[in-house]
Amino acid sequence: MLKVAIIGATGVVGQEFIVALDKHPWFKVEAIAASERSAGKKYLDALRDSSTGIMKWHQRTPIPDYARDMVVKSVNEIDAKDYDLIFTAVESDDARIIEPKLAEHTPVISTAAAFRYEQDVPILIPGVNDEHAELLDVQRKRRGWKGFIAPLPNCTTTGLAITLKPIMDEFGIERVIMTSLQAVSGAGRSPGVAALDIFDNIIPFIPKEEEKVQVEAKKILGRLVDGRIDDARFRVSCTCTRVPVIDGHTECAFVETSKGCEPDDVKRAMLNYSKHVSIKDLPSAPEDYIIVHDDPSRPQPRLDRDVNDGMSTIVGRIRKDTAFENGVKYVLLSHNEKMGSAKGAVLLAEMLKVKELL
Known part of the structure; x- marks a missing residue:
């Protein structure tokens, strides 16, 4: 069992880590850390609003027994040398300060954007670009670290990149145009999206999101x-x-492809890729990495987001695109709080352990 710490454990993504690591066969949570406001309290008490008594637990499953009575540390109390792996769930500004200090001694897997775009930092999606993990050794040597920083992609990029991978491998890609319809949970809860803004509405702008997708996918x-x-x-x-x-x-x-292809060709490529994806035997890997529906009314968030505990990417409506000479179009659904967040980070950690980078 590898000894693990979670930084930012009381926030929404930190809570997802708490759940994703419950009874994990390879990783044992030895420490949880959060802000000074929570430090010194039992995890259960740190989640309780002091003025109202309301529990700020945002997961559908109960708080795992292992975490309830753990005492929350401050970030400064975490000695990275005591752990084999550290998961961070903090804002990018904080990540830029905290993560390098931790990575001097211990591998860090991050949900923040702070280091995604640096030359020696790969953006890894298990089963998509596993070979990029070699760059982590380059990062270690260049920076003189014993550990490394391995950030997840933006959650909007995740499902898109997973579905583009088999298309690119078989047919090549010239252009990609994408419109997202993103869940409100992706905005977080503080400050998040106000209820009166989102009810009966679509908000056509998410700051920095489009730029992230356009850079990260490539x-x-x-x-x-x-x-x-x-x-x-x-x-x-x-x-x-x-x-x-x-x-x-x-x-x-x-998607405009380099070679001509039919919708059935794309479906076959996606299903074949899903069947042979490199991470199938990892503990957090879904039974199906990509699921393709023939029903033109699917995927739908309410029906499909929790398939395989939110770790599958669901695809439907694959059809010819009439604007491109060679092209297809399709609809995909990816769970932003599972595969696109903490559970995807745990899957990444599993892949890195198999590659003996942890």
Whole structure:
């Protein structure tokens, strides 16, 4: 069992880590840390609003028994040398300060954007670009660290990159156009999206989201060459919107391919990739990495987001695109709080352990 610490354990994503690591066969949570306001309290008490007594627990499952009475540490109390792996669930500004100090001694897997775009930092999605993990050793040597920083992609990028991978491998990609319909949980709860803003409404702008997707998709699907990532050469354009759905990001993707292909060819490529994906035997891996529906009314967030505990990417409506000479279009659904967040980070940790990077 590897000894694990969680930084930012009382926040929404930190809570997801608490749940995702419950009874994990490889990782044991030895410490949880949060702000000075929570430090010194039992986890259960740190989640309780002092003025109202209301529990700020946002998960559908109860607080796992192992965490209830753990005493929350401050970040400054965490000695990275005491742990084999640290998960961080903090805002990017805090991550830029906290994560390098931890990575000097111990591998860090992060949900923040702070280091995603640096040359020696891969953006890893298990089963999509596992070979990029080699860059973590380059990062260690360049920075003189014993550990490393391995950030997850933006949750909107995750499902898109997973579905583009088999298309790129079989047919090549020239252009990608995507419109997202993103769940309100992706905005967090503080400050989040106000209820009166999202009810009976669609918000057609999410700050920095489009830029993240456009950069990250090309980096994830690029090639590792001489200690750096050569970004994929296709062009990406997207519009990201917020819709009144609790969980699950839906995306409408339009892909111009280098080679001609039919919808059935794309379906076959996705299912074949899902069947042979490299991470199938990892503890957190879903039975199906990609599920393709023939029913034109699917995927739907309410029906499909929790399939395989939210770790599958669900695809439907694969059809020819009439604007591109070679092209297809489809709808995908990815669970932003599972595969796109803490549970995806745990899956990444499993992949890195198998590669003996932990």
